[in-house]
Each structure stands twice: as C-alpha cells, then as structure tokens.
Amino acid sequence: MSAFVDAQSGGFSINLVHRDSEGSPFYNPKETPARLVGYAGRRSIGRVHRFSSRSISNPSDPDAQLTANNGEYLVNISLGTPPFPIVAIADTGSDIIWTQCKPCTDCYKQDAPLFDPKSSSSYRTVSCSSNACNSLQSEGSSCSSDGSVCEYQVSYGDQSHTQGDVAAETLTLESKTGNPVALPKTVIGCGHDNAGTFSPKGSGIVGLGGGPASLVSQLGSSIGGKFSYCMVPYAAAKPTSTMNFGTNAVVSGNGVLSTPLISDPSQPTFYFLQLEAVSVGSKKIAFQGSSIGGSGNIIIDSGTTLTLVPTDFFSQLSDFFSQLSDAVETQVTGGTKTSDPEGFFSLCYVPDSSLKLPPVTAHFKGADVVLTSDNIFIQVNDKVVCLAFYANDQLSIYGNVAQQNFLIGYDLPKQTLSFKPTDCTNT
Numbered sequence: 001m002s003a004f005v006d007a008q009s010g011g012f013s014i015n016l017v018h019r020d021s022e023g024s025p026f027y028n029p030k031e032t033p034a035r036l037v038g039y040a041g042r043r044s045i046g047r048v049h050r051f052s053s054r055s056i057s058n059p060s061d062p063d064a065q066l067t068a069n070n071g072e073y074l075v076n077i078s079l080g081t082p083p084f085p086i087v088a089i090a091d092t093g094s095d096i097i098w099t100q101c102k103p104c105t106d107c108y109k110q111d112a113p114l115f116d117p118k119s120s121s122s123y124r125t126v127s128c129s130s131n132a133c134n135s136l137q138s139e140g141s142s143c144s145s146d147g148s149v150c151e152y153q154v155s156y157g158d159q160s161h162t163q164g165d166v167a168a169e170t171l172t173l174e175s176k177t178g179n180p181v182a183l184p185k186t187v188i189g190c191g192h193d194n195a196g197t198f199s200p201k202g203s204g205i206v207g208l209g210g211g212p213a214s215l216v217s218q219l220g221s222s223i224g225g226k227f228s229y230c231m232v233p234y235a236a237a238k239p240t241s242t243m244n245f246g247t248n249a250v251v252s253g254n255g256v257l258s259t260p261l262i263s264d265p266s267q268p269t270f271y272f273l274q275l276e277a278v279s280v281g282s283k284k285i286a287f288q289g290s291s292i293g294g295s296g297n298i299i300i301d302s303g304t305t306l307t308l309v310p311t312d313f314f315s316q317l318s319d320f321f322s323q324l325s326d327a328v329e330t331q332v333t334g335g336t337k338t339s340d341p342e343g344f345f346s347l348c349y350v351p352d353s354s355l356k357l358p359p360v361t362a363h364f365k366g367a368d369v370v371l372t373s374d375n376i377f378i379q380v381n382d383k384v385v386c387l388a389f390y391a392n393d394q395l396s397i398y399g400n401v402a403q404q405n406f407l408i409g410y411d412l413p414k415q416t417l418s419f420k421p422t423d424c425t426n427t
C-alpha cells in the first residue's frame with residue numbers, strides 16, 4: 001500500500017547505498033580499495049567545478065562547468081503508475097530530479113531499462129505557463145518550439161548534457177519500514193537527449209538541494225522543511241546509510257550541537273555554514289574559506305567525499321599531523337608515515353593497531369564539533385589511512401567523511417543544521 005507521509009502523520013526514512021558498495025550498480029569487485037578511494041577523491045575535486053557554476057544552465061549557455069555522474073550515495077525510487085524502478089544518485093548539490101526517458105533522440109547507453117512515459121497513467125508534461133515552469137526559469141527552463149511544453153537542459157563541463165521535458169509524475173520512495181511512500185505530481189525532468197560521459201550504470205539523479213526543483217523543496221511543508229541523514233563509515237561492515245524526512249528527521253537529545261544554515265539567494269542550491277576554525281589539541285587554525293555564500297564560508301555536501309579547504313589552511317593542518325613531537329597536543333601515535341599507493345593523498349599512515357590523534361574540533365558558529373579519527377582519515381586499504389582533507393583554493397566543501405557517524409539534521413524553516421554523534425550502523 002502506498003501512503004503519502006507528511007509531518008503531521010509522522011515522517012519517513014529511506015536507505016542510502018554508497019556507490020562503491022555491494023548492491024550498487026556501480027560496484028566493481030575487481031577494483032582495489034585504494035583505487036576506489038582515489039576515484040572518490042578525484043570526484044570530490046570534480047564537484048568543485050560543478051559548484052563553481054550554475055547548477056542548471058540555460059540552453060544558450062552550454063559551457064557551464066559541471067561534472068556528470070558525480071555523487072556518492074544512491075537511492076531506490078520508482079516513477080509512474082505502475083511504479084517503474086530506478087536507482088538514482090541522491091545529491092544535496094543538485095536540485096532537479098531527472099532520468100532518461102523513451103523515446104530517446106540521442107541517449108547514452110544505460111544498463112537498466114529506460115522509463116517510458118507512455119506506460120504511466122500518472123505522467124503529465126508541464127506547460128510553459130504553469131507555476132512549476134515559472135519557478136524554474138532562473139534555473140534554465142525554456143519552452144518547446146511550439147510553446148506548449150516546458151523543457152529543461154543541464155550541461156556539464158565535459159560537454160555531457162541532458163535535456164528534455166519538465167513533467168509532473170508520481171515518485172515513489174522505498175521506506176525503511178517496507179511501506180512505499182508515494183509522492184504524486186512531483187516535478188521531474190524526463191530526458192530525451194542525454195549524451196556524453198555518463199556511466200551506463202547510472203539511471204537518474206534525485207536533487208536534494210535548496211532550489212525550488214529539489215525533492216526537499218517540493219515536499220516543503222509536508223515534511224516541515226526537515227531532513228537528516230546518518231552516514232556509516234567507509235570501512236563499516238554495514239554499507240547502508242539512512243536518510244530521514246519530516247518528524248523522523250528531528251535531531252534531539254544529549255550531545256546535539258546546532259549552527260546557522262546559511263542560504264545565498266544567488267546560489268539557492270547549496271547549503272552554507274560558517275566554519276570559524278579547526279583545532280588540533282590546543283592549537284587552533286583560523287578558517288577563512290570561500291568568499292561565496294554571503295556570511296557562509298563552506299558548503300556542507302553529502303556527495304563530496306573529502307573536505308576541501310584553502311591551500312594555506314591545508315598546509316597548517318597537515319603540518320600539525322605530520323610533525324611528531326613531545327608535545328601531547330600535536331602528537332600522532334600508533335602509526336608510521338607512508339605514501340598513498342595511488343599517489344593522490346599527501347599524508348598517509350600505517351596504523352599499528354588504531355591511529356591515536358590529539359582532540360580535533362571543527363569550530364562552527366555556535367557549535368564545536370569534536371571529530372574522530374574516522375572523520376579525519378580515510379582507509380585506503382587494509383594497511384594505510386590517509387588524511388581526508390584536500391587543498392583547493394576555488395571552493396571549500398565539508399565532505400561526507402567528516403560527517404560520518406553524525407546524525408546531520410537540516411531544519412530549513414529555522415535555518416539551522418544540527419550535529420549529533422551517532423553510531424550510524426544502528427540507525
């Protein structure tokens with residue numbers, strides 16, 4: 001039985017599957033862990049180019065610097081009536097929900113079957129005069145040549161693109177309780193012309209950003225403007241993370257810390273925070289970060305693996321970890337420095353048993369978030385861990401490694417983001 005769950009009736013939760021874990025169409029058992037982590041790091045850098053441009057480009061602006069297939073977590077959804085299953089990338093750095101659709105004038109090869117709008121009794125194209133189309137004008141919507149159908153186009157920096165019709169369709173989510181959650185009249189992009197470097201393993205994107213086309217914005221008051229997620233560590237035996245909506249997303253209890261969630265009207269997709277400093281033991285490094293985002297200086301993003309910081313800040317941070325001294329606050333014990341097997345990371349260790357770090361705290365405005373070794377270092381193979389930060393002067397992003405084993409709650413009406421230390425394998 002399908003049921004629309006709103007904030008008044010409780011809320012709902014769904015599973016997120018990491019793209020490199022079993023159960024993901026991207027999973028490749030032949031890849032080494034070191035290579036997979038290296039790929040994830042490079043995807044993090046690719047997202048900088050995406051975030052430095054508009055999320056959805058105007059059809060007359062084909063050179064917007066975006067990167068295709070660039071998220072880390074997948075979600076099982078269905079479109080239409082009867083429901084047609086799709087495995088989509090869940091992305092807090094995107095707004096539009098889109099998938100490839102029949103008929104295709106030019107489509108990339110996709111392993112999974114394509115969605116056929118003619119097979120769905122609930123599919124309706126959106127007219128150019130509709131509120132849905134008007135709300136997307138700032139994000140690149142346009143009219144078909146005959147003026148009857150609202151269209152979208154997303155262009156990527158590698159010349160990949162997707163374009164097609166804007167439509168209203170029933171989107172169904174697989175909840176953790178086993179009861180599907182049907183969301184009728186969800187605005188989606190039905191792509192009829194999609195080409196470039198898209199992976200054949202991918203079949204769609206669910207945007208979770210702050211723009212009007214995202215799933216979060218479309219759910220709106222029905223979820224009370226609240227969502228949260230809890231990401232398991234990369235090395236966890238259980239590869240499934242959790243995302244919550246509505247009252248299920250409320251973050252409360254002991255240990256909760258909250259910081260302002262900052263929006264920028266010129267870039268509504270992104271969720272900005274104000275990071276004031278990071279301390280390693282008693283040594284505090286002031287953080288300047290990006291100049292975009294108004295008073296916010298760092299984007300929090302579920303789809304970026306690494307935490308990207310300015311070069312000067314990264315140099316100071318890595319120096320604190322690499323300099324072994326007699327001072328307890330700067331000492332890293334239980335490990336021997338080594339090089340990254342894939343040559344991507346600059347600071348790596350071979351832990352003796354467990355890597356022991358001095359206390360590390362991310363000082364957000366109003367919230368001093370104490371990080372664990374799993375938030376600071378990422379395991380690249382059975383023997384080596386590497387610093388999960390990367391130097392980048394273009395844009396600062398608080399990545400998902402730093403968020404692992406925290407319940408991260410977004411309260412959009414109150415404009416707050418909350419952190420609660422949590423064993424995410426038990427959510």
